[in-house]
Amino acid sequence: MKIKLHPTDQQLVLFAQGLIAPAQSLIISAHVDMCAACQKRVAGLEAALTEQLLNEQSALPDMQMQNMLTEILASPVAVALPAETQYLELDGRQFALPRSLQRYAGKISGWSHMVGKLWQARVDLGIDGRADFIYMEKGGTVPEHTHRGSELTLVLDGEFSDGVGHYDTGDFIRCDSHHTHTPKTEAEEGCLVFSVLDKPLHFTSGLARLLNPFSHLFFK
Structure with a gap:
């Protein structure tokens, strides 16, 4: 699997620091699960942050450092158990999901x-905005639209095009008000994506434009 599109360096730095919004963190984490290159990048960032933290802590007085180490050693250690693979099911199809x-x-x-x-x-992520799994059957098309806010999309299975580019399994796509596109797939297996929006879409052509005054009703 050749993944071409990834989060930006800035997004990965904020992700490693734990400073990114929860919905964005979730979709970036799912991409990292699927992408060996980003796994390596995030591991390097986390190692650098750990080294920086240790250097800062080494300047603490000896007694304060000893108390900190005592607290850490006294904390219970969580043992990670192998998780059973969960599948998303639709009309007899099963899709393996990334760990996140x-x-x-x-x-x-x-x-x-x-x-x-x-x-x-x-x-339901319990946050503002919305997140969806979207499946396009072969020949399926999302009407042409742009974005009032930002949209992050991760291709989980299959491939699609949108008039701007072609996207394959694992690709991470960010769109905003500067992008107008028409996602569609001709893949025999269709295409499953995970999408996070912070504001409703704005449809730009055809009958779909009639939905724009009501788009906020679907964005809950």
């Missing part, structure tokens, strides 16, 4: 059949 998204496989609000050959399953 597996806990949401059984927490979707159910699949909704949208216009044409599109299916959508809302994921």
Whole structure:
């Protein structure tokens, strides 16, 4: 699997520091699960941050350092158990999810059949904005739109094009108000993506434009 599109260096730095918004952190974490190059990059960033923290702590008075070490050693150690792979199911199909998204496989609000050959399953992250699994059958198209805010999309399975580029499994895509596109797939297996939005879409052509005055009703 050749992944071409990744989070920016700035996004990965903020992710490693734990300073990125929860929804963005989740989708970046899922990409890192799928991408060996970003795993290596994040591991290097975390190692550098750890070294920086240790250097800062080494300047603490001896007694304060000893108390800190005592607290750390007294803390219970969490043992990570192998997790059973969770699958997302739709109409007899099963999709293996990256580790960071597996806990949401059984927490979707159910699949909704949208216009044409599109299916959508809302994921409640308990935060502002919205997150969805979106499945496009072969020949499925999302009407042309731009964005009032930002949209992060991770291709989980399959591939699609949008008139701007072609995206394959593992690719990480960021769109904002500067982008107008029409996602569609001709892949035999269709395409499953995970998408995070902070504001509603704005449709720009055809009958879909009639939905714009009501788009806020779907963005809850």
